[in-house]
Amino acid sequence: MACASRTQPFTITVRRAPTALTAGSAGESPQAWGAGLRGGGAGGHDARMDRLTREQRMELARQDGVASVAQLIAWGFDHATLGRRARAGDWQRLHRGVYALHSGPLTWHARARAALLLGGPDAALSHLSAGYLQRMVHAAPRRIEVSVPISISPAATARVVFHRRRPMPFVLRSGLARTYPAETALDLLGLASTTDAAVGWLTEGVRAGAAPHEILEAANGRARLRHRGLVEEIFATRDGTVESAL
Numbered sequence: 001m002a003c004a005s006r007t008q009p010f011t012i013t014v015r016r017a018p019t020a021l022t023a024g025s026a027g028e029s030p031q032a033w034g035a036g037l038r039g040g041g042a043g044g045h046d047a048r049m050d051r052l053t054r055e056q057r058m059e060l061a062r063q064d065g066v067a068s069v070a071q072l073i074a075w076g077f078d079h080a081t082l083g084r085r086a087r088a089g090d091w092q093r094l095h096r097g098v099y100a101l102h103s104g105p106l107t108w109h110a111r112a113r114a115a116l117l118l119g120g121p122d123a124a125l126s127h128l129s130a131g132y133l134q135r136m137v138h139a140a141p142r143r144i145e146v147s148v149p150i151s152i153s154p155a156a157t158a159r160v161v162f163h164r165r166r167p168m169p170f171v172l173r174s175g176l177a178r179t180y181p182a183e184t185a186l187d188l189l190g191l192a193s194t195t196d197a198a199v200g201w202l203t204e205g206v207r208a209g210a211a212p213h214e215i216l217e218a219a220n221g222r223a224r225l226r227h228r229g230l231v232e233e234i235f236a237t238r239d240g241t242v243e244s245a246l
Contacts, residue, residue: 051076060101064110068117069097096155108132108140112176115144115160123148124171125178126163127187133178136188136204147179169218181210182218189227198227202234 052060056075060067067075072082082099085091092100094114100106106114112133116123124130126147131137143161148154150166169183179187185205192198205215212235219231 063117064107064113065102066094066098066100066110066113066117069099072099095157095160109176111159112144115146116177118157118160119146119148119154119162120152122152122168123154123177124168125176126169126184127161128191130178130184131188131204133176134181134184134208136181136184136201136208167221180214180218181205181208182214184208185210185215186218186222186225186231189225189231192227195227195230198230199234202231 052075059071069079069082073079082091086093086099089103092103092106094100094106094111095118098114098117100110100114112125112129115129116125123146125133125145127145128137128141129145132140143159145161145163146154147163147165147168149168150164152164154160154162156162169187170180172178172180178184182205185201185208188201188204189198192201202215206212215231216235219225219228225231
């Protein structure tokens, strides 16, 4: 959206935000999924739980106690065991093909991990979900937003919103896969109904670590972008160089 000319240009001045949220931050306690690994409870003991390797347990820990059916089968479980543990209430079936290996409450990170597993190996948190992880959004969104390549059509769910993208934005794969802060800020511009709100999202993006030239380059790579004129007004001079008040 083109912006009317102004006597004084916009500038953005920010204080750097802390690093992105990690598991257990923002008031979330770590998952208590050890009981599920031990295989106790109404479903009885599964000997396979005791034979998980150290590497498999570490992978499960990195995934917040959540695993895909494909992973569980590769680890030596069978479909009958998965169904039995879910029916007994020892495990939770979060989505088709995705389980939480415990019966306790789910943290936001576990729900986000489950959504990524549902979306496939190329999926990444985006929009409000990536913004929350990168501290651009201050309240955990109720629904998880995930971007996937346009060639992928994940199963629809009321708890996960999928954005099919062409091309996919740049993604950070460490921890919970999420869009780069510059890409996240541009995704969030789509929520801004006013210029002030748009400036607010851009400010949060820079605060989260997106350099002005990264936001400008990401904007130039998008065929469609709401508030494009504002992005160019804030971050670029007429000769194409980047200006910043940081």
